[in-house]
Amino acid sequence: MTLQQQQAAASTAIARAARLEPQLHAFVELSPAGGLPKAGLRGAGLLAFLPYAAKDLFFAPNHSPCCGLAAPIEPDRAAYADVLRCLDERGAARIGFTAMTELAYEPSGFNAVAHYPRNPWNCEFIPGGSSSGSAVAVASGSSVVALGSDTGGSIRIPAHCCGVTGFKPSWGAISVTGTVPLAPFLDCLGLLARCAADLAPTSEVLLSNALPPAVVEKVVVLGDVLETAESPIRRVCQDGIDLIRTLPVAVSRVDALPAITAIDEQALIVMQGEAARTHASRIKDPATNPILGKRLAKGLAIDDETLAASRAMRTPLVAAFEDKILGSVDAAILPVMPICTPRYVDVDPTSPSFSGRRLYDLSRYCRFVNMLGLPAVALPVGFDDRGLPVGLQLIGRRGRDCDLIALASRIQEKSDWHARIPDAIHDLIEIDEGLRT
Numbered sequence: 001m002t003l004q005q006q007q008a009a010a011s012t013a014i015a016r017a018a019r020l021e022p023q024l025h026a027f028v029e030l031s032p033a034g035g036l037p038k039a040g041l042r043g044a045g046l047l048a049f050l051p052y053a054a055k056d057l058f059f060a061p062n063h064s065p066c067c068g069l070a071a072p073i074e075p076d077r078a079a080y081a082d083v084l085r086c087l088d089e090r091g092a093a094r095i096g097f098t099a100m101t102e103l104a105y106e107p108s109g110f111n112a113v114a115h116y117p118r119n120p121w122n123c124e125f126i127p128g129g130s131s132s133g134s135a136v137a138v139a140s141g142s143s144v145v146a147l148g149s150d151t152g153g154s155i156r157i158p159a160h161c162c163g164v165t166g167f168k169p170s171w172g173a174i175s176v177t178g179t180v181p182l183a184p185f186l187d188c189l190g191l192l193a194r195c196a197a198d199l200a201p202t203s204e205v206l207l208s209n210a211l212p213p214a215v216v217e218k219v220v221v222l223g224d225v226l227e228t229a230e231s232p233i234r235r236v237c238q239d240g241i242d243l244i245r246t247l248p249v250a251v252s253r254v255d256a257l258p259a260i261t262a263i264d265e266q267a268l269i270v271m272q273g274e275a276a277r278t279h280a281s282r283i284k285d286p287a288t289n290p291i292l293g294k295r296l297a298k299g300l301a302i303d304d305e306t307l308a309a310s311r312a313m314r315t316p317l318v319a320a321f322e323d324k325i326l327g328s329v330d331a332a333i334l335p336v337m338p339i340c341t342p343r344y345v346d347v348d349p350t351s352p353s354f355s356g357r358r359l360y361d362l363s364r365y366c367r368f369v370n371m372l373g374l375p376a377v378a379l380p381v382g383f384d385d386r387g388l389p390v391g392l393q394l395i396g397r398r399g400r401d402c403d404l405i406a407l408a409s410r411i412q413e414k415s416d417w418h419a420r421i422p423d424a425i426h427d428l429i430e431i432d433e434g435l436r437t
Contacts, residue, residue: 006049010093013051017142026136030096048091053143057180068102081178098133107362108347120422128158135162153366156378160336163389171373183274186370196408213402218329224255232384240381240392267371272299273307336391375401
């Protein structure tokens with residue numbers, strides 16, 4: 001494809017996003033077609049005119065993020081996030097900024113103060129959060145890749161709900177400078193794409209200091225974790241595991257639920273404690289949604305000593321996980337979520353059918369990974385009995401990010417779960433040249 005064709009494809013992506021926006025509400029801001037990189041101004045590199053979207057927590061010239069709130073987080077129009085600068089300087093085409101939950105502190109996609117994105121498979125169901133708009137943009141073909149953030153599952157949960165591939169890197173592997181933080185000890189920036197092959201070029205650029213990929217030869221299924229998931233999740237994830245068994249990969253099993261539960265206790269302390277300190281000024285601010293304020297205020301009960309002690313647990317927890325759970329294998333396998341994707345009505349705190357437990361369960365299998373600082377990839381492995389996507393999660397050793405992306409690519413070479421067109425927008429999708437659908 002020539003540079004002119006690549007540029008035309010980026011313009012097509014913006015047109016598609018605009019066409020779908022009234023139904024999906026994936027974006028808070030779309031770029032004008034005339035604002036894209038110009039053919040010939042940037043080199044014909046791997047990312048030239050690559051259509052990408054960015055979660056609305058990045059600062060950029062002439063853009064102050066709202067971060068899911070009703071107004072910009074702060075009036076700073078000079079800041080420029082390292083990640084955006086990196087992609088923009090390589091000629092990637094930013095389609096726009098995507099919708100998210102308030103302060104990235106809600107896992108379903110529901111937002112009480114702004115338009116919230118709709119799941120392109122069924123608009124009554126959640127798209128997952130907090131990187132909800134980014135997942136919807138990718139699932140609908142409005143961008144090839146999208147930037148998201150993940151503090152306790154905020155990339156992997158939307159990947160599961162929207163049937164796309166999500167990558168959470170090792171902690172610190174991608175610069176977070178120029179983004180709005182939530183819990184810095186856990187915060188990661190990562191990517192969403194239809195498949196691992198689509199996100200690989202961008203991850204290669206952003207993971208500039210990553211180790212070269214090694215072939216994953218041995219994986220372990222976290223058996224008791226899989227068994228505690230709801231029946232449709234177990235069935236679909238088992239299909240994914242069975243496919244992995246057809247690869248030249250040795251698959252074993254270990255029980256890990258007690259270890260994950262113990263790690264998760266520390267993760268919640270760090271998440272709540274740091275979120276309260278990061279956004280302390282918003283807790284009693286009249287402009288803050290009371291439910292968000294209450295959620296933030298929980299962390300004020302965690303004293304500095306307790307918070308520091310939990311942070312200090314990362315090193316011994318990683319050592320124990322690698323020794324007792326991973327052992328001699330390269331990666332662990334488990335569901336992204338233990339529950340089927342809920343309806344929006346079940347996560348709206350004002351609804352009679354609201355379930356706080358289901359909200360908690362959305363990230364139950366994800367938060368511990370952030371506490372350990374390990375890389376993870378979520379990839380679609382089929383559909384539940386309502387036709388909604390289900391994701392399988394791969395967890396690797398610290399710094400072995402590229403190994404997981406390569407393994408996900410090998411899996412997706414033998415499957416087509418990632419290539420389906422979402423049901424709720426099937427009649428609105430046109431096969432546009434240069435865009436994957």
